[in-house]
Each structure stands twice: as C-alpha cells, then as structure tokens.
Amino acid sequence: MASRGIIPVLVLGIGISFIQAPVIYAEGTGTEQERIPLVGSEAAVLIDADSGVVLYGKNAEQPLYPASITKIVTAIIAIEEGNLGDIVTVSKEARHEDGTRVYLAEGEQVTLEKLVYGMLINSGNDAATAIAEHMDGSKEAFAERMNRFVQENVGVTHSRFTNPSGLPDPEMVTTAEDMALIARYAMRNETFRKIVSTKSMPWNGQEWQSELVNHNKMLWNYEGANGVKNGYTTAAGNTLVTSATRAGVDLIAVVLRASGSELAYSDTAKMLDYGFADFYAKTFFHENEEYVREDESAAVKWTADKAITALVPNGTNPGSVVSQDGEVLIDTPYGEQSVGSLTETDRVEKKASEDSRTASERTGTEETGKHGNRALWLALAAAGLVLFWGWLRKRRRRRRNRSYGRRDGWR
Structure with a gap:
C-alpha cells in the first residue's frame, strides 16, 4: 500500500521538473533566471562563434534595418574576392556620398586595403562606394554580389542588401541571427580580424589628414572584445555586432534597433557576460x-x-x-x-545480388511449401477415393447376397 502512494509523488515530481526546466533559458525574473540577460534592444542574439550554436535570442529572426553593420559584408567581399593591393580611383559619386566619410577626393587614388580600413574603422560611406564601384562598376551591381555572397558562402537567407554602406533603404533588411553568422564567417579571415580589432590608425588622404579612431567602443570598454562594427541611422536605430574572446571561448553578440548607443553597448555586455559565465565547452567528437x-x-x-x-x-x-x-x-x-x-x-x-539471391531463396522456399501442400491434398483425396470405392463394392456385394436369398425362398 505504501508503494502506491510513493509512485504518484514521484511522477508528479518528475513532471514538475520537466515543466520548470526550460524556464532557466527564457527571459524573466526569479532565482533561476537572475543571470539571464534582460535585453532592451528590439532584437538580439548571442552565438558560440566556434559552433554557431545560438546561446540567447530575442526576436533573432525579425527583419530590421542594419545601418552601417552592412559594411561587414562589403569588407569581407573586398578581402576575399578583391585584390587589396589594387589602386582605386575615387569617383565623383563616391566623393559626394551621404553620411559619415573619410573625405576622399574625386580622382584620388587609394589602395583597396586602405579603403577597407577607412570603411570599418571610421565607417566611411565614401570608402564603401569606392570599393563597390571598383569591384563591380556600380553600387547596384555590387549589391547583387553581396546577396549572392551571403547566401552561397555564409548560408543566410533572411537578409537583403541594396547598397554597400547601410544607408537607409526600405528594401534593405537583415536579422540579428543572420548578422551573427555573417560576422562569424568574416572573423575566420585573419585580415578581417586584424582590421576590425584596430583601435586607431593615421589617415593621410589627399584632402584629409587625421587619426582614425574606431567607432566601436566595445574595443576599449569590454575585456576580450576584438571587433566588429557598430551602426546608426534614424530608421535603424543603433545596431552593434561584437566579437569577444576569453579563455579560448569565442562569442559573437548582435543587437538591432537599440534606442541609443548606451543601450546597445550595455545589452551586448550583458549577453557576453552571460555567455562567458553560464556555459561550458563540451566535446561531442x-x-x-x-x-x-x-x-x-x-x-x-x-x-x-x-x-x-x-x-x-x-x-x-x-x-x-x-x-x-x-x-x-x-x-x-x-x-x-x-x-x-x-x-x-x-x-x-548492401549488394543487390545478395538481396536478389535472398529473395530467390525465399521465393523457392515458398514455392516448395506450396508444392508440398498440393501433394498432401492430392494424397488425401486419392486415399478418400480408394476408401469410397471399397465401400461401394462392399455395398453392392451385400445387395447381391440379399437378392440371392429371396430367389432361394428366404423370407
């Protein structure tokens, strides 16, 4: 009787544990969730850069505007599909590009490598346009290359790029998860890693001599941060993609549509802290x-x-x-x-011949069984006919005997 009372209690306890277990991975409050980041940005994701596994997500697949984190795509294409030693002649369109610039002059000749540095460190829209025109003749043609590249090389399908810099366009969208995977791909390239981790560099241009200071404040404010890019437009809000490494663990965090730069940085720091503190590396093979x-x-x-x-x-x-x-x-x-x-x-x-032989043997066995059953029934039928014939002969003999008796006067 005692065991009958124990079993329901055990079942109830197991059921409660299964119901409660997933809560630790969701946003909320409570003792089991105090370490889970409460992110204020509209969309965010944290991934393991080694495996690509998502460790945290909030609206991670929601399409939103990317702003200047678009330049991550432009840069990795220039590095992998261009020649960084090429001399690029700056066009009039690049010279007069909107937004943040490195103040390129029309007709100025700059190496492709220097343009990538200016685009990633100082977020130069003019540098992005010069790169696109050099590689494909126009921003529109380069945007087609961008979309092919992220689909075929990275494997993301929820992003669409229409220009190389991230300037506002209603048709240009990405997701937090897509950008994390794009950054993961890019950070595997040593040249890209070197550029996005550069905090400052001198800039000696034809019309502008200065020192470029990386706009990504995470490089100074977060231990282990080593890239990659921030962005802002009125339509996109603040966007930020960050890579960080501690004790051999590589993480990538993305926030989209933060209401301010401080929120973007604080949300990112929360996610990275969570990733470094609450996970461990398990070897599966x-x-x-x-x-x-x-x-x-x-x-x-x-x-x-x-x-x-x-x-x-x-x-x-x-x-x-x-x-x-x-x-x-x-x-x-x-x-x-x-x-x-x-x-x-x-x-x-598994060879077809062996399968055929097995099937043939199986068919032969079945046929043998069929023939054996037929012979048995035939034998039984023959025996029945013999018995029936014997009975008929005996019956006829008795009738003849009776007839003889009547003829002899038997009554």
Whole structure:
C-alpha cells in the first residue's frame, strides 16, 4: 500500500521538473533566471562563434534595418574576392556620398586595403562606394554580389542588401541571427580580424589628414572584445555586432534597433557576460573519432576531421545524434541545432545480388511449401477415393447376397 502512494509523488515530481526546466533559458525574473540577460534592444542574439550554436535570442529572426553593420559584408567581399593591393580611383559619386566619410577626393587614388580600413574603422560611406564601384562598376551591381555572397558562402537567407554602406533603404533588411553568422564567417579571415580589432590608425588622404579612431567602443570598454562594427541611422536605430574572446571561448553578440548607443553597448555586455559565465565547452567528437551509421541500404563510416565542440549550459550534459548527411545535432533551449559535420570515409552498400539471391531463396522456399501442400491434398483425396470405392463394392456385394436369398425362398 505504501508503494502506491510513493509512485504518484514521484511522477508528479518528475513532471514538475520537466515543466520548470526550460524556464532557466527564457527571459524573466526569479532565482533561476537572475543571470539571464534582460535585453532592451528590439532584437538580439548571442552565438558560440566556434559552433554557431545560438546561446540567447530575442526576436533573432525579425527583419530590421542594419545601418552601417552592412559594411561587414562589403569588407569581407573586398578581402576575399578583391585584390587589396589594387589602386582605386575615387569617383565623383563616391566623393559626394551621404553620411559619415573619410573625405576622399574625386580622382584620388587609394589602395583597396586602405579603403577597407577607412570603411570599418571610421565607417566611411565614401570608402564603401569606392570599393563597390571598383569591384563591380556600380553600387547596384555590387549589391547583387553581396546577396549572392551571403547566401552561397555564409548560408543566410533572411537578409537583403541594396547598397554597400547601410544607408537607409526600405528594401534593405537583415536579422540579428543572420548578422551573427555573417560576422562569424568574416572573423575566420585573419585580415578581417586584424582590421576590425584596430583601435586607431593615421589617415593621410589627399584632402584629409587625421587619426582614425574606431567607432566601436566595445574595443576599449569590454575585456576580450576584438571587433566588429557598430551602426546608426534614424530608421535603424543603433545596431552593434561584437566579437569577444576569453579563455579560448569565442562569442559573437548582435543587437538591432537599440534606442541609443548606451543601450546597445550595455545589452551586448550583458549577453557576453552571460555567455562567458553560464556555459561550458563540451566535446561531442574528438579529432579522428569515427562513427558508423547503418540503414537498410548501406553501412556508412563517418570521421571527425577535427574535434567538434559546442557551448552548452552549465549543469547540463546533452547528447548528440548524427544525421544521414553527417551533421552532428544537439537539442538546445532554442531547438535542435547543428554543431558541426563529420566526413564520410567509408561506405559499404548492401549488394543487390545478395538481396536478389535472398529473395530467390525465399521465393523457392515458398514455392516448395506450396508444392508440398498440393501433394498432401492430392494424397488425401486419392486415399478418400480408394476408401469410397471399397465401400461401394462392399455395398453392392451385400445387395447381391440379399437378392440371392429371396430367389432361394428366404423370407
């Protein structure tokens, strides 16, 4: 009787624990949520730069205006698809571009590399236009390249860029998650990392001699910050993309449509603090570790080219599954996410001939069974006919005997 009372209590306790567990990952108040960042910006996201896993999100897929963080895309294209040693001749349109500039002169000749520095450190819209015109002849043609690049190289699909600088355009939108993934891609390039982490540099232009000071205050105000770009327009509000590294952990934080620069910086710091303090790196596959996945058609061996790790919440120990394509997937508070991919190193197909032989043998067995059953029924039928024939003969004999008796006068 005592056990009957214990079982409902245990079930109730387990049910409560499952109901309460996800709360730790949501915004709110309470002892279990005190460390969760309360973000005031309209949209925000924090990702593990190594795996790409989302650690925190608020309206992370909401389309919003990017402002000057657009220049992250322009810069990585110039670095990867251009020649930084090229000499760029500044056009009249670039010279008279709207917004923040590095005061390029019409006809001035500048290296592509110097333009990238001026665009990222001082947010020069004139430098962005000069880069676009040099690479594709016009801002419109370069914008087409931008959209192809982020879709094909980065894999984001919710962003649309219409100019290289981020100047207001109703059709130009991005999301916090897209920008985090774009920054993650860009920060893998050493040249890009070097430029966005540069705090200041001398600028000796034809019409402007000065010292450029990086507009991203996180480089001075947050320990471990090493990039990447801030932005502002009236329509977009304040936008900020930040990369930071501590103790070998790389994080990327994005905020969109903050009501002021201080809110953008404080929201970013909260998310980064949360990422560094409340997560640990778990290894799901070690380098060269193998995994065999078998299905009806083949047995496939997958191998990890490098260790696959991801940040997971402290106090948790999630498992992983490997998809048919070799993706390593884990369950997170923000759904199932990929933490990396394995490489196919061997495949053993289940041969069709063996399958055919097995099917043939199975068919032969079935046919043998059918023939055996038929022979049995035939034998039984023959035996029945023999018995029936014997009974008829016996019956006729008795009738003849009776007839003989009557003829002999038997009554």
